[in-house]
Amino acid sequence: MSEAVDTPRAAVKGASDGKKAERRLAFWLCAPAALVMLAVTGYPIIYSIWLSLQRYDLRFPSQHEFVGLDNYITVLTNSYWWTAFGVTAFITIVSVVIELVLGMALALIMHRTLVARGLIRTVALIPYGIVTVVAAFSWRYAWDANTGYLSQLFDPDGAPLTQRASALTIIIAAEVWKTVPFMALLLMAGLALVPEDLLKAASMDGATAWQRFTKVMLPVMKPAILVALLFRTLDAFRVFDNIFVLTSGAQETGSVSMQTYNNLIKGLNLGIGSTMSVLIFLAVALIAFIFVKVFGAAAPGNSDNGRR
C-alpha cells in the first residue's frame, strides 16, 4: 500500500536568478496599488491618531495644543462613552446572533429550494439592496407614534421610539432585517462547500437530520461561518445609520459611532472626536484579531483542513 508523501514546500531561499527577477517584477506590479492604499487609508488613520493627541476644538481654535494622551483619559473616564460602548456591544451581539440563526435558516431554504430558485434568492436579497438610510426611514415611519402602522399594531398608546428598550429592539430589528440576506448569502456559499456525498454518508452512518446538520454540515462550513460572523460583527460594531435616523441617539440609544459623530461633526471637537474614532478602530481591530487568533477564522481558501 502506498503511503502519503508530505512534500515539503520547496525552499525559496535558493531561488534562481529567474525567480528573483520574477519577485522583483511582482513587487513593482504591486507597488502602485500599495501606494494608493497608503494614500487613501494609511494617511487618514495616521492623521486621526495625530489629531487625537491634541486639544483641537474648532470653537476654541486658540487653545489648539499638543496634550499627549489627555483626550484618551477624558474619553475613557466618561460615562457617556461607556454607555454608548455598552449599547454598541449589546446591539452587536444580539443582532449578530439573530442574524446568524435566521441567515442559516434562510440559506438552507435557498439551498434546498428546487422551484423558482432565482426568484426566491432575488426576493430574499431585496432588503440588502435598499440603501440603509432609506430603509431606516421606512422603519421610522412604521414605528411613528401617530401614523406608523407597526406602532398602531403593537403599541397603539405609546411611542416606541421614545422608550429605550423598545427603541433598541427596533434598532436591532432594523439591523437584522437589513443584513440577514447578506448573512444568508455568505452562508449559502459555505453550504455549497459541503459535498452532497458527505451528507449521504452521514445518513448511511445513522445520523438524523439534526445530527447531519450539527456534526457534519456546521463543522465543514465553519470557515465560511466565521468569515460571515467576522464581517457582520465588524459592521454591527460600527452601527450608525439606523440609530441616526430612528432615534438620533436619544434615550441613551447612541452607539460609539453616534458619539463620535456628535463630538466630531456636531461638536466640532476634532481632538475628542478623533480619539473616539481611534478607539473604535482599536476595538474593531481587536474583534478581528480575536476572530482570527482564537476562533481560527481564515480567509476563504486558506483553510488548513485540506481537501477531503
Added chain:
Amino acid sequence: MAEIVLDKVTKRYPDGALAVSEVDIRIADGEFVILVGPSGCGKSTTLNMIAGLEDITEGELRIDGERVNERAPKDRDIAMVFQSYALYPHMSVRENMAFPLRLAKVDKETVRQKVEEAARILDLTQHLDRKPGNLSGGQRQRVAMGRAIVRDPKAFLMDEPLSNLDAKLRVQMRTSVAKLQKRLGTTTVYVTHDQTEAMTLGDRVVVMRGGLVQQIGSPQSLYEQPANLFVAGFIGSPSMNFLPATLADGHLHTPLGDFPLTDRVRRLAETANAPRELIMGLRPEHFEDAGLLDDAEKARGGTFTASVDVLESMGSDKYAYFTVEGETATSAELEELAAESGSTEMTDNGSQVVTRLSAASGARIGSDLTVWFDPDKIHLFDPQDGRTLTYSS
C-alpha cells in the same frame, strides 16, 4: 448479514424519466454481487434505492424478508462506500471510523476496540490520528472501507469505490476488497462500470443497460453464454468480434468466408428459430494462426486471409487486428457499446476483427496472414432485438 431481495423495483423520476425498470434480484446472505453497465444504465440508482438515498417508485425491497421501502437509510443498518469516499474532513481517521458507532451510542471502550481492530485489518493503525486531507488516495479509500466495516452492518454497498485510484492501486485494492469481503462474509452489492472489476470480484454479476437488467449470472456464464448482443459485447476484453452473417442451407455466409454450421450450433439455431440475416460473434481467443496448426485441426474450422493492421505483442500472446471486407454488423446495442467504449475507428470499408494468436505466430504488420477460427465457438444473434440464438439461458 442479510438477504436482500429486489422485487420488481422501479424508479421513475417526477419528470417521467424511467431510470430503473422492474429490477428483480435476489441477493443471498454473504453474496458478493456486482452491478455493472455503462454510465446511465441505472446501476447507481439501484444501489441508492437499496441504501434508501432514493425513493422506490414501484416494487418492493426486502432485507431479511422485511419490506424496507419506507425506512430511512439510518434504519436499514447498511453501510456504504462512496466513490468520493465522503470522509468527514474535520475528523481524524479514528473519529471518521468511530462516527457510525458514536451515533449508535456504543460505549467508548467498545468503539475504541472496534476502530482499532478495523484499522489493523486495513493497515491504518499508524494513521489513526491524521486528518483525511493528509492521506493518499489509497489510504482514504481504506478509511472509507473502515468506516463501513466497524459497525458490522447487514450489508455493504459500494459505489465505484476504486475508480478514483490509479490503475496499479486499483488492481491491488480489488484483491483486498475481495479478500475482506470473503473474510467478513457480509452481503455486498458493488457498482462499477468496469467489466474487468465485475468479472474478477463478484460471485454474481448483474449487467444493466438503460434501466433494465440484461443478464444475471456468474462471471464465467456471462462470458460463455451471453444472453444478448449487449452482454456479449460488454463482457470480455478485448471484446467479442461482431460480423454480419447470412444463414442458408445450414451454411453461414460471412465476411470471413462461407462455412457450414457445426451440429451443436445448428441445433440451437433451429430451436431458436433463427432468421436468415444474423449477427455472428466470435471471441478473439477462438482464432489462431493457421500456420501453427496441423491439417486435421485446420480442416475442422474455417480460415481467412487478410493483412495485419496492428499487432500487439503481450508476451504470452499476440493480438492481431484485421480489417475484413464487406458490410459491418449494425444494431442499436452495438452502437451503444461503441459509444460507451469511445471507439470511433469505424472503418468505412469493412469491420475490424481482433484475434488472439499464440506468441509463436509469425504475424507481421502489413503482411498477409491466414487465420483459422473455430466455428463451434460462434455466437449468433438476432439483429432485430439482439437476443442470442445459440445459447438457451
